Amino acid sequence: MQRQNGVALWRQIADRIRTSIADGNYDREGKVPPELTLASEFGVNRHTVRSALAALAEEGIVRAVQGRGTLIERKERINFPISRRTRFTQGIGDQAREKEGLLLASSQETPSPDIAGRLKLPAGSKVIRLETLRKADRRPVSRASSWFAANRFGGIAEAYAKTGSITAAFEAFGVKDYVRAVTEISAVHADAQDLADLGLSPGAIVLVTRALNCDMDGAPVQYSVTRFPADLVQFTIEN
Amino acid sequence: MQRQNGVALWRQIADRIRTSIADGNYDREGKVPPELTLASEFGVNRHTVRSALAALAEEGIVRAVQGRGTLIERKERINFPISRRTRFTQGIGDQAREKEGLLLASSQETPSPDIAGRLKLPAGSKVIRLETLRKADRRPVSRASSWFAANRFGGIAEAYAKTGSITAAFEAFGVKDYVRAVTEISAVHADAQDLADLGLSPGAIVLVTRALNCDMDGAPVQYSVTRFPADLVQFTIEN
DNA sequence: CTTAAATGTCTATTGATATAGACAACTAGA
DNA sequence: TCTAGTTGTCTATATCAATAGACATTTAAG
Incomplete structure (x- = not known):
């Protein structure tokens, strides 16, 4: 994960999470891992992950529910x-x-x-x-x-x-x-x-x-x- | 051309210039239009175009020569x-x-x-x-x-x-x-x-x-x- | 040699991006 | 009801991205 390359970190992370969802990596749970888990996996701040998830929510791929997690709405290609x-x-x-x-x-x-x-x-x-x-x-x-x-x-x-x-x-x-x-x-x-x-x-x-x-x-x-x-x-x- | 979408303007412009080169739009000249021309075409500052061209130079697609212009080094897919x-x-x-x-x-x-x-x-x-x-x-x-x-x-x-x-x-x-x-x-x-x-x-x-x-x-x-x-x-x- | 047309370099300012920390609010399960 | 786990919101700070302007440097043509 790099900065200074014209593509914002949160967007690179959004792309990777989108791919993971499409590949069925989170099928077991039906939801994306918690924000803090993703943040440590990608080595970034939780806020950066939140930006990525917000973008995916905007696309209708996930839906965040306070207290429960971030649910996957649509996954297949x-x-x-x-x-x-x-x-x-x-x-x-x-x-x-x-x-x-x-x-x-x-x-x-x-x-x-x-x-x-x-x-x-x-x-x-x-x-x-x-x-x-x-x-x-x-x-x-x-x-x-x-x-x-x-x-x-x-x-x-x-x-x-x-x-x-x-x-x-x-x-x-x-x-x-x-x-x-x-x-x-x-x-x-x-x-x-x-x-x-x-x-x-x-x-x-x-x-x-x-x-x-x-x-x-x-x-x-x-x-x-x-x-x-x-x-x-x-x-x-x-x- | 938009901002605030996680993809830097200079990178979006770099992508468009790269595509133009691959499509052969600049074959006549063998070089990319001047920075100021590109800047007004894309509606951005000249410095932003320079960032885009610098990225393409890094990829070996173009080579800027002071006084002459920005020459195309490689174009075909x-x-x-x-x-x-x-x-x-x-x-x-x-x-x-x-x-x-x-x-x-x-x-x-x-x-x-x-x-x-x-x-x-x-x-x-x-x-x-x-x-x-x-x-x-x-x-x-x-x-x-x-x-x-x-x-x-x-x-x-x-x-x-x-x-x-x-x-x-x-x-x-x-x-x-x-x-x-x-x-x-x-x-x-x-x-x-x-x-x-x-x-x-x-x-x-x-x-x-x-x-x-x-x-x-x-x-x-x-x-x-x-x-x-x-x-x-x-x-x-x-x- | 002079000039026009390019690219190269510098300073300064503003808004977006990223990190950090703290705490509130909600959900589900014990 | 309590608690652990999770998302939501806020403040603050540093860096990157984009704009703006000025001027230097190089090239090619007249």
């Missing part, structure tokens, strides 16, 4: 499988009771060279961009920007808004099936937009996927960049 | 493909000139229930654990703990130490080929061990993979937990 047949809603499965897909915005635009290349679009083509937010049990779990060829998928925004599902929207355009061709995964610190969209606090980690879906003829149909809160989500690749 | 035939050294390919695999430690031990389950070991079995560090161009790119069934792979530590390659070590035990069955990916803040092993600074992000390799008969041969510095590595899954 959602597991998100990635495969040739990656489907968001199916992937979440029964890991959450309530699942929502919200369309935040849509627009038609001229694609950047990168996106035109990924979708293999001829020069001068237009794309439709969808900005979507997905929630599981009312917590945001992903924030995606998706691009589709405008000439093939004009009106996909309305189809998505109606169903809340990409798979269903594709069906309306005659794409009965599609497969995940490539997925790139990286991790970065949350930016200002993430803090707002995903309800995170500064210093939080965001997992970023860049994915290309193709139809059964191998033609690219969707390119998306999706951001997930790392404290809530992990990926599984099954080959 | 290493891309690490994950597939059924995931191989570390092959995966890095020509993205780095020098590649090293170091054996830090090895031991024989009784597996935790989790690891025994992953390797499908009968009760009472022993495992061999290998602690390895891999470098590309002399920078640490991964720190792995791997477990192997002791009765089948006794002596694999020596084989790995000699070759610096798991693939080569397996061949010595008659495993001519193996495939990646499952990979889990998550992201966490670097812990004290990461800071030391991977040469990171607090607040840095670590990508964690938990992977199971099986031989051609489908029998598990290796389970490993590997930690990668997220500022240097990304993953690609090709299906």
Whole structure:
């Protein structure tokens, strides 16, 4: 545990306690060890631990009760499988009771060279961009920007808004099936937009996927960049 | 950009500049914009930007030259493909000139229930654990703990130490080929061990993979937990 | 050589972070 | 009811983080 590194001690400790909770280290008790115990474990003052626990309480992970202790409210990470047949809603499965897909915005635009290349679009083509937010049990779990060829998928925004599902929207355009061709995964610190969209606090980690879906003829149909809160989500690749 | 959140402004700015560099936003110039420009972009004092740049200089990403500007020393992320035939050294390919695999430690031990389950070991079995560090161009790119069934792979530590390659070590035990069955990916803040092993600074992000390799008969041969510095590595899954 | 544009260094001030200690308030169990 | 164990609140002090301003030093271009 160090100081003078731009990350406050209480935040480093909050991160470690959050990880411990996610790893199930305190399952036996259902609560976090007493503040004085944590303080001596981490070698810091009790007040510093209190700051860390206050931050976790703010996130809804723990709840302090005077006289009893600090109870764990939520602990598990959602597991998100990635495969040739990656489907968001199916992937979440029964890991959450309530699942929502919200369309935040849509627009038609001229694609950047990168996106035109990924979708293999001829020069001068237009794309439709969808900005979507997905929630599981009312917590945001992903924030995606998706691009589709405008000439093939004009009106996909309305189809998505109606169903809340990409798979269903594709069906309306005659794409009965599609497969995940490539997925790139990286991790970065949350930016200002993430803090707002995903309800995170500064210093939080965001997992970023860049994915290309193709139809059964191998033609690219969707390119998306999706951001997930790392404290809530992990990926599984099954080959 | 916020204060009072446990993450110093200069570190948030350092993270954003690092990302900008990795995204190639400053490729045209080969250097970062002037301190005063960055300060007004981020809406902070020049001294705060200087702290951020000092941190990036410490990481070897930039180098400030009085009178000229702040030059970019290193920018690209290493891309690490994950597939059924995931191989570390092959995966890095020509993205780095020098590649090293170091054996830090090895031991024989009784597996935790989790690891025994992953390797499908009968009760009472022993495992061999290998602690390895891999470098590309002399920078640490991964720190792995791997477990192997002791009765089948006794002596694999020596084989790995000699070759610096798991693939080569397996061949010595008659495993001519193996495939990646499952990979889990998550992201966490670097812990004290990461800071030391991977040469990171607090607040840095670590990508964690938990992977199971099986031989051609489908029998598990290796389970490993590997930690990668997220500022240097990304993953690609090709299906 | 002169100048503009950078980075480097110094002083000073304010608010956030961390430590330390003391005591109040609440809970559960003996 | 009493007590041990726990969280809640308060005061005080030292260090770090951020802002502000001034000026020095170096580089590259005119």
